[in-house]
Amino acid sequence: MRKILNIFAFGVITLGCLPAWSAELPVGLTWESNLHEPRFASPQAKFGGTFNTYIESFPQTFRIVGPDSNGRFRTWLLDSRPAAVTRHPDTKAWIPDIATEWAYGNDDKTVYFRINPNARWSDGKPITADDFTYVLTFMRSKDIVAPWYNTFYTQQIADVIKYDDHTFAVVSAEKRNKEELMLYTNLQPRPAHFYQPKVDKNKDGVEDNFVRYYNFKAEPSAGPYYIDDIKKGKSITFKHVGKDWWGYSNPYYLYRYNVEKIRVKVIRDKDIARQHFEKGNLDSFWLDTPELWREKSDTPNFEHGYIHKFWGYNQVPMGAGGLWINTAKPLLDNLDIRKGLAFATDFDGLIEKVLRGDVIRKPNPMGVGHGDYTNSELKAPPFDPDTAIAYFTQAGFGNIGPDGIRVNNKGQRLSFAITYSYGYLTPQVAYLKEQAKLAGLEYTLNLIDGSSAFKYVLEKKHELSFHSMGTSEIPQYWEYFYSENANKPQNNNFTNYSTPELDQLILAYRSEFDLNKKKALAKQIQAIVDQASVIIPGYMRPYAREAYWRWLQIPQPAMTKSTEFLFPSGTFRDLGTYWIDDSLKRETKAAMKSGKTFEPVTIMEEAYKL
Structure with missing residues (x-):
């Protein structure tokens, strides 16, 4: 689900303190977990199929930091990726993500985490405390050419301490109330093995030529999808790690991220993209304008029930x-x-x-x-x-x-x-x-x-x-x-x-x-x-408003308070609760050829309308 803020979505490493391996875990910690929040995915979900969507321009980089990295495609590389913990999309309670348990220190600065031992990067390497301890080196390095991150990770995070391969703590530079402390210490790991520098004259742990070397090298993913195929200027394909993805050992990930591939095509004109959607070349389309919701969805494919419409309200905070x-x-x-x-x-x-x-x-x-x-x-x-x-x-x-x-x-x-x-x-x-x-x-x-x-x-x-x-x-x-x-x-x-x-x-x-x-x-x-x-x-727009072919299935209800998109339509900020029903796809394709029609479908969900 969507991470709280990009600045909270990274891990860090200990600098200027005792070596990580000498640290001893404090006694008397009260470890917490939370497996009692409501589920929001459907047990009816099926695994498989390829979801087709589009973006209007090819990204200028696959880096998550540095020049040109703060573009729209960055959400595909970050927002679907797990952190230590995450928020439940309705109750907003903290629930496990990469970490199965967490504990608060008594100093108002430190939170301790235990990593799910099943956690793996998409290349098969285990996710360990070293991946959480790498990023302060990464984010403080001048080689990434990202002054904002250099400053934040120097001034706001004091330390990350490794206790063993699956236990670490993050220490805030400031005392913080308990709720805000978790926001600062809830870090997203970076794969330390992927970023091992080839040239490191400064001995800062980061490739000297980082910006150019990693410009189109996508890092391994801790989430269910990784970049599998790149046709520069034309398309990017994400592939699912598979049914044995480690995340499915976390009950909040069950029945989510169900499609096997997500193919993102570059279509520079939105109206042309809509035409591709109407032909079935794209599986969903974001109906963000009145014309798209009204006049341009008044076509035979909608009237014959081949394409459905959805409008559901959310309560997502809106930025500047x-x-x-x-x-x-x-x-x-x-x-x-x-x-x-x-x-x-x-x-x-x-x-x-x-x-x-x-x-x-x-x-x-x-x-x-x-x-x-x-x-x-x-x-x-x-x-x-x-x-x-x-x-x-x-x-x-x-x-x-x-x-x-x-x-x-x-x-x-x-x-x-x-x-x-x-x-x-x-x-x-x-x-x-x-x-x-x-x-x-x-x-x-x-x-x-x-x-x-x-x-x-x-x-x-x-x-x-x-x-x-x-x-x-x-x-x-x-x-x-x-x-x-x-x-x-x-x-x-x-x-x-x-x-x-x-x-x-x-x-x-x-x-x-x-x-x-x-x-x-x-x-x-x-x-x-x-x-x-x-x-x-x-x-x-305090809602999700989308069109989708009838072979795409969604939970009932589909919306949570935090649902921005039902499907990854231009960004990757959906909760991954949809799935593809191949039998319905075959039925729809056959019906279109034979002239068979279905009842038109428009779904309205107003539970979270303010």
């Missing part, structure tokens, strides 16, 4: 996103300009007129769904051209040019490019462009191919970027607004915005032990970001 304003670009360092942009950007009209009310406006630029961490007093700015004009005038743009766009005394036009990554977003950005003219603002459209667009934004070349980020149950701010990340490429400070006040609050937030104080700091940080107008809140 909308329009990210790069304050390092000319004019955008002016608060009045940014305030004007916020009031001149008609997200509300976009939701009503283009997206037909199928989505919800984000009230908070930093996201929602984080419980008491969320500042519920924040409201997204409404579309108000008059207020926008007042801010623009105050910024020196009181004159109107012959084309209706505002200019200042230097002859600069009030014009900014919106960078976005997928063609299907063009009507949405075009709507924002037309509405902005009412305030004398020009938006130009800067469509860049998917993975290239994110690289463009990571390198801070954008003026405005239209995208949203994932999140965890406890929000993080350091990566977005700490000054070390401003005006530097390859990190998530997309706005290049920071202040000494934010720095102080962010550091206090990271180290705060008291949950009530921590939540208060989170709300204060969100309020400052909101006042800075560096992110114009966009919209969110």
